Amino acid sequence: MLDFRCISPEDRDAIHQYFYTAVGHGCEYSFVNTFCWAKQYVAFFGETPLFLCRYGKWTSYLFPKCENLKETIDVLIADAKERGIRFRLFGATPAEAEALEALYPNRFTVRAMRDSYDYVYDIERLCGLRGRKLQAKRNHCNHFEQTYPDYRVLPLTKELLARCIEFAEQWYEEHTESHPYTDTTEEAAAIQKTFRYFDEMHMEGIALETQDGLVAFAMGNRIREDTFDVNFEKAIAEINGAYPMVNREFARLIHSRYPEVKYLNREDDMGMEGLRRAKESYYPDMLLEKVVMEERR
Numbered sequence: 001m002l003d004f005r006c007i008s009p010e011d012r013d014a015i016h017q018y019f020y021t022a023v024g025h026g027c028e029y030s031f032v033n034t035f036c037w038a039k040q041y042v043a044f045f046g047e048t049p050l051f052l053c054r055y056g057k058w059t060s061y062l063f064p065k066c067e068n069l070k071e072t073i074d075v076l077i078a079d080a081k082e083r084g085i086r087f088r089l090f091g092a093t094p095a096e097a098e099a100l101e102a103l104y105p106n107r108f109t110v111r112a113m114r115d116s117y118d119y120v121y122d123i124e125r126l127c128g129l130r131g132r133k134l135q136a137k138r139n140h141c142n143h144f145e146q147t148y149p150d151y152r153v154l155p156l157t158k159e160l161l162a163r164c165i166e167f168a169e170q171w172y173e174e175h176t177e178s179h180p181y182t183d184t185t186e187e188a189a190a191i192q193k194t195f196r197y198f199d200e201m202h203m204e205g206i207a208l209e210t211q212d213g214l215v216a217f218a219m220g221n222r223i224r225e226d227t228f229d230v231n232f233e234k235a236i237a238e239i240n241g242a243y244p245m246v247n248r249e250f251a252r253l254i255h256s257r258y259p260e261v262k263y264l265n266r267e268d269d270m271g272m273e274g275l276r277r278a279k280e281s282y283y284p285d286m287l288l289e290k291v292v293m294e295e296r297r
Contacts, residue, residue, distance in 0.1 A: 001082040002075065004041035004052045007034055009200040011042060011049075016202075018049050022065050023224060026118040026288050027267045028091040029065070030223045032201050032231055036190040045075055052079075055186075059085050060292070063092035070103050077295070087295040090116075097291045108293040115271030118288035119279040121264050123228070126251035126282070129244075133283050137244045144241025148210040153249045156198070156205035156219060164207060164217045165195050171234050182272065191232050194219070206253055208235070208246045215239050216246035220254075226262040228254045233266075243278075 007015070015031045022029040034040045039054040050072070051062035061080070064072045080087035090113065092100070097110045125131070129138045145151070154160055172188045194203065198219075205219025216235030223229040230250065235242035251264055263285070269276040 002043040002045070002050065002052075002079045004043040004050075007040060007042050009035070009197050011035075012201060015042065015049055018065070020224060024093060024288075025065070026091060026116070026290055027223070027229050027231075027265055028062060028116075028290075030221070030229055032194065032203070032221050032229070034062075035197070035201070036193040036231075038186055038190075045072060048072065050076065053090070060088040060090045063089045063096060063293075069099070073100070073103070080295075086297075089293045090290070092291050092293060094289055094291055097293055100293065106296070108295055110291050110293050113290045113292050116268045116290050118268055118286075118290075119266045119282070119284040120227070120286040120288055121266060121282060122285045123251055123255050123261055123264050125285070126248060126264055127255050129248060137248075137282070140241040140244040141248055142241075144239070144245045147240070150211060151245075152209045153253075154207045154209055155253075156203075156207060156217065158199075160207055161195055161198060163214055164205075165192070167214050167217060168192075168195075168234055171236075194231060203231075204254070204257075206246065206250050208242065208249065216242045218246045218250040220250075222258065222261065223265065226260065227265050228258065228261050228263070229265045230267065247282075 012031050012035075015034065019029040019031060027033055034042070034051055041052045043050050043052070048064060048066045050064055053060050053062060061076050064076070066072050076089075077087050100108065101110070125134070129141065156164065168188075168191055172184055175182070175184060194201065201221060203219050203221050205217060207214050208216040216233075218230060218233040220228055220230040220232075233243070233246060233250070235246055237243065254261060254264070265288075266279060269279055
């Protein structure tokens, strides 16, 4: 049985370097998301970190990114057998599923994880909100700028994080009251952990402030040479333009800091209808497909 253990901030460099070359993979291949979301564990098979993840009653291994794929999968299958759990892999691309099928004919079922598809956007397009399709977003930003001409875009510093923590707590409290059937428990726990280890995880972010106080914040981290991941974005929905503004301004900040970054990964919609509509309204340049593979019973 593999020696899986809790992931710690000290694992950041080793895991980040492993994920940084995972071109074509989604936001699961990110130290921030393995460390902050749900119950996830790491074990090392040689130089390769392997991940066991538990979301509620759902247990799975992250599809390994390695050259010795069959040897690694055999080790994971043996680990699942010793633990008495069904062998399951998530995060794989359709091409990786085909490759695994060639190695293990008819051994796995494959199904699309539509709720986990990542929405990936050209960063320059989000900076300028160019084109007819994004006219409505430009209009919302213009309305916000006219309504709050003295608004400020602030980089997330240690001092400002305390205000963002209070903002997030209030956001989740109000969201729970208005959406009692939407469970945000795991997300709220993940965002609090991200705040706590903000510097250790090399997070970056902004807050949007008017004369009335904070109205939005966004934060994320660079996960590939050409891709920056937006982990969290919260705004006061009742303020016209708050969400489009923080989206646009964060894209501009990242583009100015890292001109070589081409894409913003705004992660998945978790199957939430409202979030799906919001992310589709920006017309993603890529919808990153993922599948889950399960060993046949």
